[in-house]
Amino acid sequence: MRVLLSTYGTRGDVEPLVALALALRALGAEVRMCTPPDEEFANRLTGLGIEAVPVGPPIRALMAGTAPPSAAELARYRAELVDAQFAALPTAAAGCDALVVAGLAQVAARSVAEAAGIPYVFVTYSAVNLPSPHHAPPPRAGWPEGEHADNATRWKFDAELVDAQFRESLNGHRTALGLPPVTAVRDHVYSARPWLAADPVLGPWPPGPGLEVVQTGVWTTVDDRPLPADLAEFLAAGAPPVYVGFGSITPSPGIARWAVETSRARGYRVLVSRGWADLDLVEGQEDCFAVGDVNHQRLFPELAAVIHHGGAGTVQTAAKAGVPQVVVPMPVADTPYWAAQVAVSRVGAALDGRTATKESLTAAFETALAPETRERAKALGAKIRTDGATVAARLLLDELRGR
Structure with missing residues (x-):
């Protein structure tokens, strides 16, 4: 069984998926992983024997400026990233039995999974990234936060911003793949059953109606490196x-x-x-x-x-x-x-x-x-769990075997 993992971001985005990759491999699965092309990520995966697939522009260059990128620069960056994902992910997904992605930036991934006929799992590392009446959307770089009083209206405004950035491009690529158009991009990426890789004590999913969220615990690896x-x-x-x-x-x-x-x-x-x-x-x-x-x-x-x-x-x-x-x-x-x-x-x-x-x-x-x-x-x-990646790996493989 082979699983494709994909994310785009800094080390904090990549390392949890590395933990999942190692947990999957310990249970007998093969793993392939898409990350930004920065050398540190390639070296990290290569050193662990994980097949690395670079996707998109380097992330460190984006973060290195003394001033944050403008809204227009970020919009162009996001559009280029979607095109890069549609160019790279179909080949990366070939021969895989599932696609697990982390973060809203993975706009192309669910469409690639649909076209390949394989299961798709979206994961986030913080409850605040998923719509809930208990909290407002997180700030998104380059986008206005709005002045709405209630969380429901703020999440609606957030969905409109995501659609304005991605819907036209996403549906153009979906048409090329023979897939029907998407009306709500954010909900499409999140899916109806997202996974939450955060500790249930420190970062719990709030109870109530809404998404069927699967909270696994935080995904970490045991780091046995000595201190210098x-x-x-x-x-x-x-x-x-x-x-x-x-x-x-x-x-x-x-x-x-x-x-x-x-x-x-x-x-x-x-x-x-x-x-x-x-x-x-x-x-x-x-x-x-x-x-x-x-x-x-x-x-x-x-x-x-x-x-x-x-x-x-x-x-x-x-x-x-x-x-x-x-x-x-x-x-x-x-x-x-x-x-x-x-x-x-x-x-x-x-x-x-x-x-x-x-x-x-x-x-x-x-x-x-x-x-x-x-x-x-x-x-x-003393209450923080350390087995989240193993919990998630077992859940994924059990679901795949159940299919």
Whole structure:
């Protein structure tokens, strides 16, 4: 049995599918995976023996600018991505028994699965990405959020924006494949039974009528890489430090520096993760240390707190480690949602990255470092599941065998 997995995005989008790929392979399935063509993804998959198929333009180039792309640039980028998917996915899906995709950007995938006559599964990593009266749609880069008062109207407006961007192009490709047109693109991509790969304690699907959501738990792999020797020496040389990192996001000017200054002012050593923004705030200080790509599963339990951008993977890894968090998201995708989940769970504090000040960051830091916050973080960490990828792999293969 062979499964095609596909996503388009940063490391936070790719790694959960890697976890699913490994779980599927452990159960005897063959796996092929479509990702952006960036070298780090190709190297990651090749190193694991997973067949890699590059699709679309490099994602890191899009994220690297000092200013975010304009709405017009993003519209062109999205249109090009749909064309690239229709060009690459049919060949990638050849010989496969199912197609599993992550993220709304996979506009072409369901049509390719229909044409190939194979099952299609859509997965998202955060409940906020799926329509519900309990929450508003997540912010989508380059699109207006609207001023609607109720969530139902906001989701309707969101669907209209998705249709305006994708429907004409999608239906043109569907016609070429001999498929009927789609009227509601977002609902078509999501399907009536989407999967939610998020922890049911920290990021549950809200109860009530609507989609038939299958929540499997977060998809993670066991990372057994040792920490670099110099980092291990830094950790052993003093009290647990504070981690400051923003992953693939470039934070607002000042936020990363304020985080370092606030931590040091209260006597904490600091680890700065360079990330895609290539942060370098150490400046020769003996109580600061800069790191690149390191094993967060091993690192986070050694920390006093994690200050970060709110990516789903970072939030859930920190939660599992039982370490307090300060989340400073920009209004992009699901990061504001995860910031809110950390605050609601009382295992840290959350700020708005657009309006944060040094004073508000200091107050959030003091909330996160309070003894009662650490106790709640430890208690939550004991409840976080780690078997989501295996649960999902078994469910998928059982359904395929049932067909």
